[in-house]
Amino acid sequence: MFAKExxxxxxxxxxxxxxxxxxxxxxxxxxxQIGPYQIHEQDRxxxxxxxxxxxxxxxxxxxxxxxxxxxxxAHTAKTLRLAASPLAVWGGKLAFxxxxxxxxxxxxxxLYCILMRMMVQGILPLIALLAVGCLAMxxxxxxxxxxxxxxxxxxxxxxxxxxxxxxxLLVMLIQGTRMAMTSPAWGDILPALQGVGALAGVTVVTSIxxxxxxxxx
Amino acid sequence: MSTVRxxxxxLGKRFGAHSVLKGVSGELRPGCAMVITGPNGSGKSTLLNxxxxxxxxxxxxxxxxxxxxxxxxxxxxxxxxxxxxxxxVYEELSALENLHFFARLRGLGRSxxxxxxxxxxxxxEARDLRRPVSxxxxxxxxxxxxxxxxxxEPPVLLLDExxxxxxxxxxxxxxxxxxxxxxxxxxxxxxxxxxxMAWGDERIHLGQ
Numbered sequence: 001m002f003a004k005e006x007x008x009x010x011x012x013x014x015x016x017x018x019x020x021x022x023x024x025x026x027x028x029x030x031x032x033q034i035g036p037y038q039i040h041e042q043d044r045x046x047x048x049x050x051x052x053x054x055x056x057x058x059x060x061x062x063x064x065x066x067x068x069x070x071x072x073x074a075h076t077a078k079t080l081r082l083a084a085s086p087l088a089v090w091g092g093k094l095a096f097x098x099x100x101x102x103x104x105x106x107x108x109x110x111l112y113c114i115l116m117r118m119m120v121q122g123i124l125p126l127i128a129l130l131a132v133g134c135l136a137m138x139x140x141x142x143x144x145x146x147x148x149x150x151x152x153x154x155x156x157x158x159x160x161x162x163x164x165x166x167x168x169l170l171v172m173l174i175q176g177t178r179m180a181m182t183s184p185a186w187g188d189i190l191p192a193l194q195g196v197g198a199l200a201g202v203t204v205v206t207s208i209x210x211x212x213x214x215x216x217x
Numbered sequence: 218m219s220t221v222r223x224x225x226x227x228l229g230k231r232f233g234a235h236s237v238l239k240g241v242s243g244e245l246r247p248g249c250a251m252v253i254t255g256p257n258g259s260g261k262s263t264l265l266n267x268x269x270x271x272x273x274x275x276x277x278x279x280x281x282x283x284x285x286x287x288x289x290x291x292x293x294x295x296x297x298x299x300x301x302x303x304x305x306v307y308e309e310l311s312a313l314e315n316l317h318f319f320a321r322l323r324g325l326g327r328s329x330x331x332x333x334x335x336x337x338x339x340x341x342e343a344r345d346l347r348r349p350v351s352x353x354x355x356x357x358x359x360x361x362x363x364x365x366x367x368x369x370e371p372p373v374l375l376l377d378e379x380x381x382x383x384x385x386x387x388x389x390x391x392x393x394x395x396x397x398x399x400x401x402x403x404x405x406x407x408x409x410x411x412x413x414m415a416w417g418d419e420r421i422h423l424g425q
Contacts, residue, residue: 004318011309075305081271082294084322
């Protein structure tokens with residue numbers, strides 16, 4: 001399932017283009033308008049961490065929601081329902097969304113650090129936070145995408161359902177990133193890391209039970 | 218191959234206030250082809266969807282038995298092959314890639330040679346198998362859909378207007394497919410085409 005998703009995406013490039021262009025445009029706009037020097041030194045960790053996750057969040061939303069909607073639009077969802085177990089479908093879609101988000105982070109975060117002169121004291125803790133955040137965000141987006149796939153006006157519904165679910169996640173990710181910017185110690189970032197990890201775990205476990213019902217009914 | 222029998226009784230399906238099916242009963246058994254006929258909107262495709270398990274009935278019951286053992290609903294898809302007009306294959310993949318994907322999803326280790334043979338048996342030319350399905354005619358797409366329906370040699374085969382979009386040669390291909398599955402599979406064909414109606418041993422007419 002994951003290999004098929006990657007092959008399809010490499011040929012169609014719908015999600016990659018949406019997510020990449022949105023991320024890059026927002027980043028350039030932020031860097032141009034605010035830049036590295038428009039922020040007071042004491043505000044830098046708060047603002048830079050928040051701006052980074054806002055860019056990642058909205059770029060992710062523009063691409064991750066397509067994962068099930070495209071199956072319904074192309075009439076392949078029923079073919080898929082008859083060929084695979086729900087968990088195989090969910091697992092493949094989740095893995096694809098994780099890979100897509102990881103690629104976005106790999107491309108966008110270093111660029112953001114360079115353009116905004118963002119200094120990070122705890123590079124390894126930040127990488128760990130980005131990895132766990134990527135899983136949590138992708139898991140939430142995948143489940144919400146499955147719920148809204150068959151509804152009319154799915155784009156609006158996705159935002160309505162995903163934003164409240166992702167808000168606590170975003171708050172923890174911003175706090176964790178701020179800590180990673182100011183301190184190299186794992187202990188400082190640990191509460192945020194644990195919180196995001198717990199949310200990722202809860203979302204994955206809930207999805208394993210909920211997805212088969214959503215997918216078939 | 219193990220045999221599967223499907224019994225359905227008093228099946229009904231409503232979409233909101235609109236009732237599509239009411240009190241439909243019957244049995245699909247190995248070696249027997251059932252033809253489902255009826256005017257447009259009478260519920261032929263809905264009945265196949267209910268039997269395949271991709272839709273839940275509003276009333277009535279469906280019972281799958283593998284031998285004498287009841288088969289739970291979450292395993293129905295493992296024994297069913299289905300092709301219908303509202304199902305599609307991936308346009309950005311080639312016919313061979315599509316078939317390989319659906320075979321892998323079903324846990325089958327079919328070699329490219331086996332998949333090629335199946336596609337050619339259903340009337341596709343070997344030179345067309347590696348280009349994207351988006352470049353195919355509707356008849357060629359229909360052949361790929363039929364191939365994905367039978368790639369796992371299912372004991373239950375549900376076909377919704379299998380010759381739609383197919384030319385005369387394609388109709389013969391579909392007929393020979395039905396002939397190949399008929400001895401061992403439980404077969405249901407939803408159609409109003411007189412030539413396809415002739416494939417059936419039993420008939421359910423909907424919309425009376």
